[in-house]
Amino acid sequence: MTIALALDAGLAVLVLAVASWTVGARATFPAVVGFVSYGLLLTLVWVRLGAVDVALTEAAIGSGLTGALLLGAAARLRAGEAPAEERPGAILRLVAAALSATVAAALAAAVLFLPDPAPTLAPAAAENAAATGLGNPVTNVLMAFRAMDTMLEKVVLLLALVGVWSLAPDPLWGGRPSPSHQSDPHGVLAFLARLLPPVGIVVGIYILWAGADHPGGAFQGGTILAAMWLLVMMAGLTEPPPVSRRRLRLVLIAGPAVFLIVGLGGLWLDDAFLAYPVAYAKPLILVIEFAMTLTIAATLGLLLAGPPERKLGR
């Protein structure tokens, strides 16, 4: 057993301990805090697996945004949570434990009996990298080789946002999401909300730009932009926009719309949907990524802000 392997095993045990604490904690709020630390530790696991792009996404979305969303919900729902004695009885817990153990054992068996040598598409991705002119294989897969998945995912994000908005009570439709945040104008939050966004916006755009050749890309960059927007909103320096605003809706559909237009253009100029003409592949991908980043930032921020809760014009 080498040192590296021992460290891996130690990391795995540590992260699993945090995960089981998250499942077992009595109150919801500490459980969410546990989940956030679990997500951050998981980022290390992703790095160990050689997937830096995924590590960035996990840190930004899986741990950061999901954590912020659940923390906010836990704080607001504290009064309405079921008391702990509503927990199921010992027999049900035992059956659940047996079922979960069986599933875990089946997955573990699948891991141990994976085919060797492993099937891989990495050589195919490397061979065709020249066609797009991008150096990051993951961005290549996301934006070119499996572009259809990415485009449909944008649509899923929009559908989720439509779903969240449509949960607003009828009289509030079209209004602003979430209650007005007020913070001390001389407090730490307001100070950071003024200090960090310029830096964060530069970092977000850099990560988007660097994503062509290095780990990063539209998702990670867009998430950082969304985080900056949320920070400014939480400090009360700006209001979340009313969901009926036309400019906002244009930003929300910009990403999928540009993607779709380029895709249909491929049908016309080339011979397949989402086929990029080789000479223009890189500029086209960059245009799509820029539009997507804007859309991702706006959509993620609004998903976190929630359904409209204030009437228009108040």
Added chain:
Amino acid sequence: MSTATVFGLFSAVAAGLGLYGLITNPQPLRKILAFNLLGSGVFLFFGVVARRGAAAGFGGDPVPQAMVITGIVVAFSATALAVALVWRLFQETGRATLNSDASAGARASGADR
């Protein structure tokens, strides 16, 4: 035993833990949390498969990695929708519980029909 195998077994246990939490935790928010845990185990399984497929100078097979990135974003949007549903339930009934029995209390009476 390699790094991929260690974290492969880890992903199996994480998915099992998430499933257990999903079944046994009564609060909807805890169920959402456990569901995310279950999902992270499944994503990590993909990561292990990607790691084993390392070739052509890449640290891993980029195709499963890209799918996981897509998956994490979709999981977040599903979580946001689920949280909004729980919040609406709380607004309607004054309680955030999936228990529809009489124990849901007097505050819920009338509001759910």
